[in-house]
Amino acid sequence: MVTLTLDGLSARYGRRSILSEITTPPLEGGQVVAVLGPNAAGKSTLFRRIFGLLAGGGIVRITGAISERPVAYMPQETGVNAVLTVYESVLLARMQGRRLNVKPEDLAEVDRALDELGIVALGERDIGDLSGGQRQMVGAAQALVQNPEVLLLDEPTSALDLHRQIQLLSILRRLAKERGMLVIAALHDLGHALRFTDQALVLQGGTLVDCGPTEEVVTPELLYRVYHVTARIERCSKGRPQLIVEEAV
Amino acid sequence: MHTGADALPSEQPAPEEGRTFYRALVLRRQLILAALALALFLSLCVDLALGPARFSLGEVLAALFSPDDVSLQARVILWEIRMPVALMALVVGASLSVAGAQMQTILSNPLASPFTLGISAGASFGAALALAFGVVIVPAAVDYVIPINAFVMAMLTAFAIHALSMRRGVTIETIVLLGIAMVFIFNSLMALIQFFASQQAVSAVVFWTMGSLTKATWPKLWISLGVLATVMPLLARHGWALTAMRLGDAKAESLGVKPRALRLEVLVLVSLLAAIAVAFVGTIGFIGLVGPHIARLLLGEDQRFFLPGSALCGALILSIGSVLSKVLIPGTVIPIGIITSLVGIPFFLFLVLSNKKASW
Numbered sequence: 001m002v003t004l005t006l007d008g009l010s011a012r013y014g015r016r017s018i019l020s021e022i023t024t025p026p027l028e029g030g031q032v033v034a035v036l037g038p039n040a041a042g043k044s045t046l047f048r049r050i051f052g053l054l055a056g057g058g059i060v061r062i063t064g065a066i067s068e069r070p071v072a073y074m075p076q077e078t079g080v081n082a083v084l085t086v087y088e089s090v091l092l093a094r095m096q097g098r099r100l101n102v103k104p105e106d107l108a109e110v111d112r113a114l115d116e117l118g119i120v121a122l123g124e125r126d127i128g129d130l131s132g133g134q135r136q137m138v139g140a141a142q143a144l145v146q147n148p149e150v151l152l153l154d155e156p157t158s159a160l161d162l163h164r165q166i167q168l169l170s171i172l173r174r175l176a177k178e179r180g181m182l183v184i185a186a187l188h189d190l191g192h193a194l195r196f197t198d199q200a201l202v203l204q205g206g207t208l209v210d211c212g213p214t215e216e217v218v219t220p221e222l223l224y225r226v227y228h229v230t231a232r233i234e235r236c237s238k239g240r241p242q243l244i245v246e247e248a249v
Numbered sequence: 250m251h252t253g254a255d256a257l258p259s260e261q262p263a264p265e266e267g268r269t270f271y272r273a274l275v276l277r278r279q280l281i282l283a284a285l286a287l288a289l290f291l292s293l294c295v296d297l298a299l300g301p302a303r304f305s306l307g308e309v310l311a312a313l314f315s316p317d318d319v320s321l322q323a324r325v326i327l328w329e330i331r332m333p334v335a336l337m338a339l340v341v342g343a344s345l346s347v348a349g350a351q352m353q354t355i356l357s358n359p360l361a362s363p364f365t366l367g368i369s370a371g372a373s374f375g376a377a378l379a380l381a382f383g384v385v386i387v388p389a390a391v392d393y394v395i396p397i398n399a400f401v402m403a404m405l406t407a408f409a410i411h412a413l414s415m416r417r418g419v420t421i422e423t424i425v426l427l428g429i430a431m432v433f434i435f436n437s438l439m440a441l442i443q444f445f446a447s448q449q450a451v452s453a454v455v456f457w458t459m460g461s462l463t464k465a466t467w468p469k470l471w472i473s474l475g476v477l478a479t480v481m482p483l484l485a486r487h488g489w490a491l492t493a494m495r496l497g498d499a500k501a502e503s504l505g506v507k508p509r510a511l512r513l514e515v516l517v518l519v520s521l522l523a524a525i526a527v528a529f530v531g532t533i534g535f536i537g538l539v540g541p542h543i544a545r546l547l548l549g550e551d552q553r554f555f556l557p558g559s560a561l562c563g564a565l566i567l568s569i570g571s572v573l574s575k576v577l578i579p580g581t582v583i584p585i586g587i588i589t590s591l592v593g594i595p596f597f598l599f600l601v602l603s604n605k606k607a608s609w
Contacts, residue, residue, distance in 0.1 A: 053502055073503045082495035083550045087271050095489045096504045107268045123267040
């Protein structure tokens with residue numbers, strides 16, 4: 001099974017240090033890992049650094065991967081005005097680095113990715129006509145169609161309605177378990193992090209301030225220290241932890 | 250299709266409606282490409298048939314497929330005189346349209362083209378230097394001095410834009426503005442040349458800048474075709490990456506594309522295409538704008554269809570332009586650049602003023 005370890009990872013934009021000395025224990029496939037932290041904590045930079053889009057110090061160590069390109073990365077959603085259907089835009093994500101001719105198995109993979117995310121009906125739509133939330137689901141399909149072993153998702157639920165947020169995170173959790181995939185997602189909703197993720201990395205000012213099982217990491221003390229809010233965590237009737245935020249300080 | 254969240258079936262076979270839709274889409278596009286190719290062939294035949302000596306389409310087809318069956322006169326007129334001009338319309342049209350299509354793709358700007366980025370203006374300036382003052386940048390046979398001057402200045406313009414675009418903080422929007430600045434610079438220099446040049450030289454410069462296919466010869470055609478035939482496969486090789494560029498740099502990067510390196514390589518290739526085309530026939534504007542937009546409307550932006558579609562559309566427009574240049578005023582061949590501008594300017598205004606997503 002795939003394992004990803006960050007060892008002393010750092011990144012800079014010009015002279016400005018954005019990330020410094022990010023070191024994690026081995027993060028194993030089959031898990032969903034939340035990357036948490038306030039705005040400008042360095043979450044997007046961490047994804048870009050792991051994916052190799054930014055140079056910097058330290059090592060990203062991936063062991064146990066089977067494929068040549070084990071990592072897929074979904075950046076934060078931006079508007080597009082390309083004249084492409086959703087189906088084409090997902091196929092395009094699969095075909096990068098491949099020959100121009102499309103094989104039946106490529107189309108089957110596109111169908112599978114759209115089906116996994118429940119967006120088969122969007123296939124014929126132009127991507128320019130989609131809402132922000134629909135584009136975000138298509139972005140997830142573009143990442144999934146690559147059959148990654150490590151899936152990096154930068155705020156994958158930011159434009160989704162509540163139903164779609166729960167749906168996407170449930171699917172990701174299931175796929176992680178079924179495929180032995182390591183899913184790492186930046187999330188702003190700590191309630192979702194508590195419910196759907198196994199581990200959490202907390203960034204603040206470009207440094208890793210905490211790392212471990214989500215329920216142990218997301219505590220009222222951390223929320224006060226990192227997010228500057230007072231909060232408490234209670235358990236619902238099903239035993240799930242529920243985050244109740246009281247006020248900003 | 251899944252509808253729920255946690256209770257989702259996991260091992261069901263994926264539905265096939267997406268595949269079915271996509272295969273139909275591909276078939277439709279293949280048919281459109283075939284129709285464009287057929288229309289192009291018909292336009293070529295009409296273009297060959299028209300001129301001071303008129304031929305029927307039957308005679309043209311006979312001359313094309315069994316030259317021994319037609320008279321020597323018809324053979325000479327069709328093959329030696331009209332064919333290089335008619336084919337040059339196809340090659341130049343395709344080159345300018347492909348250049349425009351890829352400039353629009355990599356710069357994410359619907360108004361990018363060899364004309365609006367100053368490459369045509371640079372070529373005009375190079376030609377004007379030779380026509381007005383006899384300035385020869387690279388010594389060559391008389392027939393090639395002006396094209397070489399035009400080519401060198403067009404490439405220098407392209408490289409100036411590349412060099413400036415590599416500076417830190419320069420965005421793709423800035424590149425388009427740099428191109429427009431280039432157009433203004435060369436327009437000023439052209440005015441300066443015309444101020445100092447003789448009356449005769451000014452006439453020659455003005456005629457050159459109008460763009461005319463009558464400058465075409467077989468050797469020039471082979472050179473232009475050779476460049477087009479070299480550049481097209483190099484662009485096609487990046488088909489998936491170029492299509493991904495239309496999703497924006499961040500998305501393209503996330504799919505493994507290197508936008509800056511690809512942008513530079515493609516800019517060099519399409520500058521070469523545009524510079525060669527403009528150098529041989531003069532300024533023919535708006536093909537690089539109109540051709541790609543029609544291709545986009547018909548075929549979408551999957552480069553496997555968009556690239557050949559742009560080439561076919563550009564070739565078809567210029568071939569039809571060549572026909573119109575002969576028939577609009579009987580007995581006179583209007584410079585083709587005037588025809589393309591007359592058609593292109595309203596289209597350009599339409600693009601600027603309309604906010605239709607379908608055209609971009």
